[in-house]
Amino acid sequence: MKALILVGGYGTRLRPLTFSCPKPCVEFANKPILEHQLAALVKVGVTDVVLAIAYQPEVMHELQSKLSAKYNINIICLQETIPLGTAGPIAAARHILQPNPDEKTYFFVLNSDVICDYPFQEMIDFHKTHGKQGTLVVTQVDDPSKYGVVVSSEQHEILLFVEKPKKFISNKINAGLYFFASTVLDRIENEPTSIEKIFPIMVKDRELCSLILKGFWMDIGQPKDFLIGIELYLNFLSIKSPESLIKGVKYLGDVLIDESAIIEDGCLIGPNVCIGPGVKIESGSRISSSVILAGSTIGAYSWIHESIIGWKCRIGRWVRIEGLTILGENVQVKDEVYLNEIIVLPHKKVKKSKMIKGKILL
Numbered sequence: 001m002k003a004l005i006l007v008g009g010y011g012t013r014l015r016p017l018t019f020s021c022p023k024p025c026v027e028f029a030n031k032p033i034l035e036h037q038l039a040a041l042v043k044v045g046v047t048d049v050v051l052a053i054a055y056q057p058e059v060m061h062e063l064q065s066k067l068s069a070k071y072n073i074n075i076i077c078l079q080e081t082i083p084l085g086t087a088g089p090i091a092a093a094r095h096i097l098q099p100n101p102d103e104k105t106y107f108f109v110l111n112s113d114v115i116c117d118y119p120f121q122e123m124i125d126f127h128k129t130h131g132k133q134g135t136l137v138v139t140q141v142d143d144p145s146k147y148g149v150v151v152s153s154e155q156h157e158i159l160l161f162v163e164k165p166k167k168f169i170s171n172k173i174n175a176g177l178y179f180f181a182s183t184v185l186d187r188i189e190n191e192p193t194s195i196e197k198i199f200p201i202m203v204k205d206r207e208l209c210s211l212i213l214k215g216f217w218m219d220i221g222q223p224k225d226f227l228i229g230i231e232l233y234l235n236f237l238s239i240k241s242p243e244s245l246i247k248g249v250k251y252l253g254d255v256l257i258d259e260s261a262i263i264e265d266g267c268l269i270g271p272n273v274c275i276g277p278g279v280k281i282e283s284g285s286r287i288s289s290s291v292i293l294a295g296s297t298i299g300a301y302s303w304i305h306e307s308i309i310g311w312k313c314r315i316g317r318w319v320r321i322e323g324l325t326i327l328g329e330n331v332q333v334k335d336e337v338y339l340n341e342i343i344v345l346p347h348k349k350v351k352k353s354k355m356i357k358g359k360i361l362l
Contacts, residue, residue: 001046002097003108004090005037008054008080013222016328016345017293017310022055024112025063027293028220029233029274030258035067037110040118042071046108049073050096052089054080084192086111091190098182109195111176113221115229117236119213123179126211130156133184133207136199137177139217147173148196152210158203161196175213223308223326230291231272252288264300282317299335307339310346 011018017026024034034051041049053060057079068075078093090097090109097107106127108120119137127135136158138150148163149170162169178195184207187198202208216236218229234254237244246257253271257263261275264283269275273287276294281287284301292298292309299317307325309315316335321327325339328346333339338353343360 001044001106001108002048002050003041003046003110004050004052004093004097005034005110005112006052006086006089007034007060007112008052008083008089009112010055011221014226016326016343017308018055019346020311020329021059022053023221024051025059027276028115028226029230029237029256030276032063032067033115033220034063034112036115037112037118038067038071038073038075040120041108042073044120044124046120047074048076048096050076050078050089050093052080052084052093053077054083082192085194087188087193087195087198088191090195091185091188094185094190098185103182105182107180107182109178109180111219113219114176114217115220115233116175116177116213116217117215117240118177119211123177123211126156126209127179127181130209132157132209133181133187134199134202134209135179136208136210137175137213138172138210139175139213140171141173142171144168144171144173149173150210156209156211157206158199158208158210160203161199172210172212175217176219177213223324226308227272227289227291227306227324230274231289234272234274258294276311 007024011023014023025032061077064075064077076096098105123135145164148161149165150161150172151159151170153159199208216232218225218232220226220229234256238254246255250263250267251270252268255270255273257275258277260277261279263281266283267281267285269287272289275292278295279292280297282300285298287304289306290304293311295312296309298315299319301317302315302319305322307321310327310329312330313327314332316333318336319333320338323341325342327344330347331344333350337350342354344350
């Protein structure tokens with residue numbers, strides 16, 4: 001069985017982190033986003049994974065090599081010379097997804113932004129029951145007016161897609177996880193195009209069914225949702241794998257910490273905090289609802305809330321960071337600085353407090 005993961009975007013919504021590496025390489029809960037999906041695919045017997053890449057291909061190739069060896073899986077990077085959209089890469093990878101044109105095969109297609117308890121085995125089993133060309137996973141949301149919604153029959157056959165409905169017709173949205181029979185390849189031209197343009201044609205031909213996702217789901221492609229995703233994922237770990245979360249007098253709620261990180265006495269960490277490899281949190285610091293990426297140091301008596309600290313940052317003493325502030329790689333923040341809802345680009349020094357919400361420090 002094979003899979004294709006759409007990783008060709010520039011990750012603009014997750015900047016400044018994606019100035020340093022492609023979005024699939026950014027660590028989510030101390031693993032690259034891509035690794036979460038690969039590990040789940042391997043569990044259901046996927047042997048070949050195609051990565052449709054474009055941005056910083058050399059970094060993607062490096063991650064490809066590491067993950068291929070770690071999971072003993074064949075990973076093929078298919079580089080886009082022009083943006084192919086969400087369906088173009090499927091056609092471009094036809095020779096891999098269906099090497100023998102006379103043999104029917106099956107494959108997954110995934111958006112790389114999605115984090116959830118991946119229902120891959122359930123998708124396979126469900127697909128066998130209906131026998132149509134495609135299975136689309138849907139997830140239920142509280143406010144469907146912000147999304148394009150999916151309307152299905154009681155037999156799970158998709159009837160129509162409605163973009164941002166003004167009145168309630170469904171609370172189910174596209175979760176970005178698909179399972180296809182190789183006959184779907186005949187519908188997709190080898191040119192830039194969107195999978196969302198293919199789906200209505202499949203619906204017209206009654207060849208697309210929906211599977212409702214159980215459990216948490218989040219598109220983590222932008223900072224606010226990245227942090228919400230961390231909260232949901234840590235809660236998931238607290239139920240499925242509680243031993244992976246740290247407990248003790250320094251920790252409050254769900255906290256994930258790499259074993260190489262140093263947390264000095266007098267700190268209070270949590271809830272909903274992820275701390276990466278080689279991080280040092282000096283005494284008296286308070287961190288909540290935040291992510292501290294690898295190699296960063298947080299100075300003594302600092303306070304960080306609802307923010308993301310990039311790789312190799314140096315935060316001074318008595319610093320206060322909050323309001324969805326995002327620091328890029330190797331940012332230095334001087335002592336006693338206050339940052340509220342500020343974006344700081346990589347390799348910058350912040351010497352004065354900044355409280356203009358949404359400001360980008362160049």
